[in-house]
Amino acid sequence: MTETALFSLLALQSVEGVGDILAKKLIHHFGDAESVLQAKSHQLAAIDGIGAILLKNIKDSSIYQKAESEMNFIQNNGISVAYFQDEIYPERLKHCFDSPLLLFSAGNINLSQQKIISIVGTRQITSNGTEFCKKFIEELVPLNPVIVSGFAYGVDIVAHQLAMEFGLQTIGVLAHGLNQIYPKTHKKYMAKMEQNGGFLTEFWSSSNPDKENFVRRNRIVAGMSEATIVIESAEKGGSLITANMANDYNRDVFAVPGRVTDKYSQGCNTLIKTQKAQLLTSAADLVYHLNWDLKTETKSVQKQLFVSLDPEEQKIYDYLLQSGKEMLDSIAIDCQLPTFKLSSLLLNMELKGVIRPLPGKLFEAI
Known part of the structure; x- marks a missing residue:
């Protein structure tokens, strides 16, 4: 331009x-x-x-x-600008009728990777929410997705931090101009994020983080992503607005279920109950519903050093090591696991790089 x-x-x-x-x-x-x-x-x-x-x-x-x-x-200030008709403009966001005319960015953003997901949720993230977020992002590492969030307190900053920890590109979408950062306490994360990812905004340098800007920000988070994941949310909150926008844009939405008595699970449970989100229990659920192809995205799936398997995964792995190639039904019978649960476990193990699928519903240990 x-x-x-x-x-x-x-x-x-x-x-x-x-x-x-x-x-x-x-x-x-x-x-x-x-x-x-x-x-x-x-x-x-x-x-x-x-x-x-x-x-x-x-x-x-x-x-x-x-x-x-x-x-x-x-x-x-070395700001990059993307016009809504430019190639560097987020591809999925182009198809949203109300997408920004211009996007301003800072950092080292590369959106050629099409596996872009947003992770949102409450600003009061619990220890359970943090633990799930860590396990979820770690399991996705072989697929190298881009993690998008709003750089806010709670789920947002936890998702950004974990993405950086596991070497994934992460993008913070801001509700103000690039001349400042909100919240100010998150300024310490900026340099590291800009090394592998960075910040996007539609707002000019004259814009402050006003309340109405956060709703506008949320449409970018939802629109540029293939799927939006809600980790935790109270009955009302900005993450539910993002989830609804994602639905309006015909994007996939996933929510992590919780106990009906937990305050920060009420929003997620409602999304699932009203069929506005798919139930999410692990990265395998996301991979399955989005039909992500592990074989083409992970060069040749290699076993991670010191990979951690839970008891059921270890049981399957030991069985395949001894038996060699086996069909899904045979594994289910011999390992005494229901097929629906086995499918999820096998996807998790494939993400960890310890097994690989073969034609004819066969699996083998690596």
């Missing part, structure tokens, strides 16, 4: 009353942002949605001063 094109897009964005949807409509009609701004008043007035007030705002010269100020910030 040229400097002239970016300047025109910023000027169009700064027009009071012109949001992402109308801006795209105008660009589609006139060809580009510069042509929109140069269009005659009668040409603009012919567009549905452009009244006298909006027409006056588009012709207000102050929009160019605002654009110049933001342009200087972008250039002086």
